[in-house]
Amino acid sequence: xxxxxxxxxxxxxxxxxxxxxxxxxxxxxxxxxxxxxxxxxxxxxxxxxxxxxxxxxxxxxxxxxxxxxxxxxxxxxxxxxxxxxxxxxxxxxxxxxxxxxxxxxxxxxxxxxxxx
Amino acid sequence: xxxxxxxxxxxxxxxxxxxxxxxxxxxxxxxxxxxxxxxxxxxxxxxxxxxxxxxxxxxxxxxxxxxxxxxxxxxxxxxxxxxxxxxxxxxxxxxxxxxxxxxxxxxxxxxxxxxxxxxxxxxxxxxxxxxxxxxxxxxxxxxxxxxxxxxxxxxxxxxxxxxxx
Numbered sequence: 001x002x003x004x005x006x007x008x009x010x011x012x013x014x015x016x017x018x019x020x021x022x023x024x025x026x027x028x029x030x031x032x033x034x035x036x037x038x039x040x041x042x043x044x045x046x047x048x049x050x051x052x053x054x055x056x057x058x059x060x061x062x063x064x065x066x067x068x069x070x071x072x073x074x075x076x077x078x079x080x081x082x083x084x085x086x087x088x089x090x091x092x093x094x095x096x097x098x099x100x101x102x103x104x105x106x107x108x109x110x111x112x113x114x115x116x
Numbered sequence: 117x118x119x120x121x122x123x124x125x126x127x128x129x130x131x132x133x134x135x136x137x138x139x140x141x142x143x144x145x146x147x148x149x150x151x152x153x154x155x156x157x158x159x160x161x162x163x164x165x166x167x168x169x170x171x172x173x174x175x176x177x178x179x180x181x182x183x184x185x186x187x188x189x190x191x192x193x194x195x196x197x198x199x200x201x202x203x204x205x206x207x208x209x210x211x212x213x214x215x216x217x218x219x220x221x222x223x224x225x226x227x228x229x230x231x232x233x234x235x236x237x238x239x240x241x242x243x244x245x246x247x248x249x250x251x252x253x254x255x256x257x258x259x260x261x262x263x264x265x266x267x268x269x270x271x272x273x274x275x276x277x278x279x280x281x
Contacts, residue, residue: 006169006172006173009173009200009202010173013173013176013177013180013198013199013200013201014180016237017181020199021184034189034249034252036187038184040184040185041184043184044180072201072237072238076202076204078204114202116204
């Protein structure tokens with residue numbers, strides 16, 4: 001698997017976790033009401049910074065642009081369908097990328113694709 | 117065949133959740149070997165049908181979630197959980213440690229019952245929090261905890277979860 005793609009997925013997960021546990025969020029309130037303490041939310045920020053430092057400026061800029069626009073930057077692909085735009089991917093893209101060895105993007109919205 | 121995640125609908129009531137639907141018999145371990153928290157997470161994740169890369173990513177985000185606050189909710193129960201783009205659908209794994217494991221639970225007691233809950237960031241039925249709530253509700257009941265500690269098979273575990281949710 002492409003190392004940068006793995007970092008992008010991990011960063012996407014962390015950005016979502018960061019937003020999920022933001023002050024005043026419904027998710028954070030729900031988790032706390034269920035008995036899950038969220039005392040050390042700053043740990044997520046530290047982990048985000050560590051992953052950001054490992055990505056190139058070009059990739060990070062692309063990630064931030066997509067995440068800012070769609071509130072997520074990675075879309076899974078199942079059976080040739082990208083689960084962001086719910087469109088069948090062009091066969092040449094689908095046929096050459098299923099091992100996640102290179103970074104590919106949805107031709108419709110630009111999200112990073114992860115082939116499941 | 118794995119089913120895709122698609123945009124969420126309205127929130128689901130925990131009382132309507134059937135936990136057994138998310139728990140494959142292959143995702144049940146009645147005798148955890150691990151004795152430390154990181155090893156427990158590894159063993160739990162290994163119960164799910166994931167590639168090596170996906171396991172590594174899952175462990176990363178689970179570790180981050182635990183760093184925010186332990187998911188050991190007391191009464192000998194822990195519910196590690198996370199969302200990630202690597203998951204196609206909501207899944208549960210269940211594992212039991214007869215002797216109990218130090219897991220930094222909120223009541224500082226050893227944990228015997230572990231429920232791993234993983235989900236895509238957005239799932240079609242929007243049941244992530246409802247599933248967490250349903251597990252909390254099931255395990256609040258001392259009788260259910262006793263039954264889970266004494267269950268002799270994955271089928272029995274699924275029966276307890278299916279009937280009690």
